[in-house]
Amino acid sequence: MKIPLLDLKAHHGPLKAELLEAFEAVFDSQAFILGPEVKALEEVIAPYCQSEHAIGVSSGTDALLLALMALGVGPGDEVITSTYTFFATGGVIARVGATPVFVDIDPVSFNLAPEKVEAAVSPKTKVIIPVHLYGQVADMDAILEIANRHRLKVVEDAAQAIGAEYKDGRRAGSMGDIGCFSFFPSKNLGALGDGGLVTASDTDLADRLRKMRVHGGHPKYYHQMIGGNFRLDSIQAAFVKVKLKYLDGWTRQRQENAKHYASLFKQSGLIEKEALGLPRAVYADSGCAHYHIYNQFVIRVRDRDALREFLAKAEIGAEIYYPVPVHLQDCFKDLGYKQGDCPEAEKAAAESLALPIYPELTDEMQAVVVEGIKRFYTG
Numbered sequence: 001m002k003i004p005l006l007d008l009k010a011h012h013g014p015l016k017a018e019l020l021e022a023f024e025a026v027f028d029s030q031a032f033i034l035g036p037e038v039k040a041l042e043e044v045i046a047p048y049c050q051s052e053h054a055i056g057v058s059s060g061t062d063a064l065l066l067a068l069m070a071l072g073v074g075p076g077d078e079v080i081t082s083t084y085t086f087f088a089t090g091g092v093i094a095r096v097g098a099t100p101v102f103v104d105i106d107p108v109s110f111n112l113a114p115e116k117v118e119a120a121v122s123p124k125t126k127v128i129i130p131v132h133l134y135g136q137v138a139d140m141d142a143i144l145e146i147a148n149r150h151r152l153k154v155v156e157d158a159a160q161a162i163g164a165e166y167k168d169g170r171r172a173g174s175m176g177d178i179g180c181f182s183f184f185p186s187k188n189l190g191a192l193g194d195g196g197l198v199t200a201s202d203t204d205l206a207d208r209l210r211k212m213r214v215h216g217g218h219p220k221y222y223h224q225m226i227g228g229n230f231r232l233d234s235i236q237a238a239f240v241k242v243k244l245k246y247l248d249g250w251t252r253q254r255q256e257n258a259k260h261y262a263s264l265f266k267q268s269g270l271i272e273k274e275a276l277g278l279p280r281a282v283y284a285d286s287g288c289a290h291y292h293i294y295n296q297f298v299i300r301v302r303d304r305d306a307l308r309e310f311l312a313k314a315e316i317g318a319e320i321y322y323p324v325p326v327h328l329q330d331c332f333k334d335l336g337y338k339q340g341d342c343p344e345a346e347k348a349a350a351e352s353l354a355l356p357i358y359p360e361l362t363d364e365m366q367a368v369v370v371e372g373i374k375r376f377y378t379g
Helices: 008-029 036-048 060-070 088-095 114-120 140-150 203-213 234-244 247-268 304-313 330-335 343-351 363-378
Strands: 053-057 078-082 099-103 125-129 153-157 178-182 196-200 297-301 352-355
Touching: 008 036, 008 234, 036 053, 036 234, 053 060, 053 203, 060 088, 060 153, 060 178, 060 196, 060 203, 078 088, 088 099, 088 330, 099 114, 099 330, 114 140, 125 140, 140 153, 196 203, 247 297, 247 363, 297 343, 304 352, 304 363, 343 352
Parallel strands: 078 099, 078 125, 125 153, 153 178
Antiparallel strands: 053 196, 178 196, 297 352
């Protein structure tokens, strides 16, 4: 049985009629850029994210870039973030001329270790960017306490975590100064192309974000600030709006799939043999419905690269997120980081493997995945 890491045909198939209707509405309006569909999406997605304001943008990367620009981050500033993340988190810091300061992760959640953040704060620090990796919120109480004590801004990289909840039900992207989301097609809430979102509860900051989204011009052709072209296409906004109403159901199915994986792996004996470690949902006992949205289901395994190759030959999809921590990327050599500086992130980069977790995954397919992994370790 062929099992892809993600099956967008199965995902979008039941929505085809609705998505085509949304496309036709935008086509008929001929308002393709920042049209009424963008505003309509912003109005419904802001309360979903528990924020006062939502601003549709061109991608998750541009959401992060816009956030730093709006906060005035530039040369001479330092921004603390996780080294175990998609490259964009560190890349946007360098793009505004600031210095990224990469710190290690908590080995259980894969998210920023607050004690490492505290140790990294300097007089040049201006912003902390916690990353809610794989669909689970970072330890925001500790991070916000550090930020408040040092008078720092917090930009949440929630690209993989829309709807994920922290302890008392606060949602990813609602706790810092700005939340950043991605609608890349593989995300839990994906567009049919690129797209992103920034959220903010401060009205003045939200107004600044909106202006900077269109080159800082307001009214049109009058510029009090320099922004960029960070506009969200109306067609993508319409697609995301259609899909938003199904998101909670998809999240529940991902959570059920995660529970089923846990049961199957327990029966396999691989956990007892220490061949494999399962992801832990840190806030599972908090009473929150969306304590983990499982944008990815990431296990830790021995002989990771060989296992992935074995699964590929069996036509079972698996992916490595992320094989090289950002502090060890060639483009950041000048920062002086070396192997061993972030041992937990480096260990995760060597051991982690993402398995299929999408809502359309069946019990039978999960059984095939687990059996394939068991065959690799037991022969």
